[in-house]
Amino acid sequence: MTLPRFDALCIGNAICDVFAHVEEDFLVAENLIKGSMRLIDTEEAVRLYAKMGQTTRISGGSAGNTAAGIAQLGGASAYFGKIAEDELGTAYRHDMTGTGVAFDTPALTDGPPTARSMILITPDGERTMNTYLGACVELSPDDIDADQVAASAITYMEGYLWDPPGAKEAFLKAAEIAHAHKRKVSLTLSDSFCVDRYRSEFLGMMRDGTIDVLFANEHELKALYETADLDTAIDSVRKDCALTALTMGENGAMAIGRENTVHVAAEKVEDVVDLTGAGDLFAAGFLLGLSRDYDHAMSAELGCLCAAEVIRHVGARPERSLRQVAEQQGFAL
């Protein structure tokens, strides 16, 4: 087994985030579930956009945010995701490669435009996402570059990949290649509604050993096991997966192994501006820690540090050098 060239390869839906601040009333009037992600079609995208005020556009996509976070920590990351050859797609590729992420998935030349998610930020900093998948529906097994998978310590994938038709196959192909090269495979559950859509598939992959490392927040883990009791869900996931990184917002995070569990505190953040990307950036820190053989507590601490940076401003991509932030806290990256 050769040394990996990449700390992590991230695979996900390549999405441009379109942010707008709204009042709580807006969510009520639109009948939206705060904190969730829903899929919308072109018509609904046009209708909703027309109701939004001033917007900020920043490249996003869950696994894309994680890849960018790892690069900004000074790690080596790669990304697979489908953009179109349009302005949003061009900006997406620029933002990834400009941050140092290896991103070579060919752009779609004839098909739907680059995906966008209209993200409504309420005054409490919570985000509610409305995603038009666009070009993402064309991600296919052909987009899985086996050499990059083989060269990555961990291949990390979104549960959201179950939404577009061909991406699931791409996910499974990547997992197979990774394991054939003795690399690890990781899944984030993405969203509790996503868990509802694909519960049996996700549990199946955990139980058959496809998934080595699971990422989830409390809502998602409880949704996975259809229980309102977090401890019950934790007991269950301990049996189903070798390692689970559980994020708990202001209560920090846990790393749940077969034998023991560690809990780390969250960074204290006075003014939460926008929670978008908190989980993705936690994953960036945790994955880099795993790749660098940090223990679980230290990996989770690095994750919490990254999450704290990204919730202080609009957008799921770090505004400051995460490497500097981490080094100030004593991490030698």
Add this chain to the structure above:
Amino acid sequence: MTLPRFDALCIGNAICDVFAHVEEDFLVAENLIKGSMRLIDTEEAVRLYAKMGQTTRISGGSAGNTAAGIAQLGGASAYFGKIAEDELGTAYRHDMTGTGVAFDTPALTDGPPTARSMILITPDGERTMNTYLGACVELSPDDIDADQVAASAITYMEGYLWDPPGAKEAFLKAAEIAHAHKRKVSLTLSDSFCVDRYRSEFLGMMRDGTIDVLFANEHELKALYETADLDTAIDSVRKDCALTALTMGENGAMAIGRENTVHVAAEKVEDVVDLTGAGDLFAAGFLLGLSRDYDHAMSAELGCLCAAEVIRHVGARPERSLRQVAEQQGFAL
């Protein structure tokens, strides 16, 4: 004279801001003058963009920011500016109209793309702008809707309009219509290098009565009178213009009239993130104050309040309701 429908009409270069955070070294290596705006061509835009990391895209343009600020204060504003029919232009129109600004200038259908400014934010919060004017060069006197000028208490225009070839004529046409309808005309000096380029034209318009209200910061006012001494510049501008609003960063602002001058303190801002739009948002508050017959001190205070909001985050468009911010400070808008 009928009551105005708009508190202010703003005319300027319609630009999408593309923000990236850079270290001080980046400016040195690129030989850029911190805090300034320079014009660049397509080739340089492509070259510089390739060197920038993660970006955030937010509609901007100096007078555009002011129009949006007035609308977000609960005022009525209109805007004239030239976009192209592309993604950035579509987003620009959405952001203006979504905020409540009347923006009806026809988009360019055959010509250069929507303008963009690559704005480099250094750790001190200062911004250095690199602007590709694109479609803005096509703004012409035909784009001046006489009815909207006549219906606006104040027509406010950027000094930057002297850069594209036809916009100057558009400016002068709008000023003439405004005065014919007993409305006020206002100019912002925009940037000290802009003042260097067009000093005699700007002074000429002040001295011949085209300009009723001037906006400037200290650098621009000193550049206008080619003096290093602010008091000398203030004495001069008092003779040349009926009213000057002078912004002085953390030292607040002055309203300089023929007879007397008032000085107001700045809002205290602990963490300055990005100074882009500080002057534009000061202008929003000050212009709305003038339109609502506030005295100069109160108008300047409203301006300082708006400027303080916009320097706390990336981008020159407010993220919070300025109206709420102002009402919490006792303004009845």
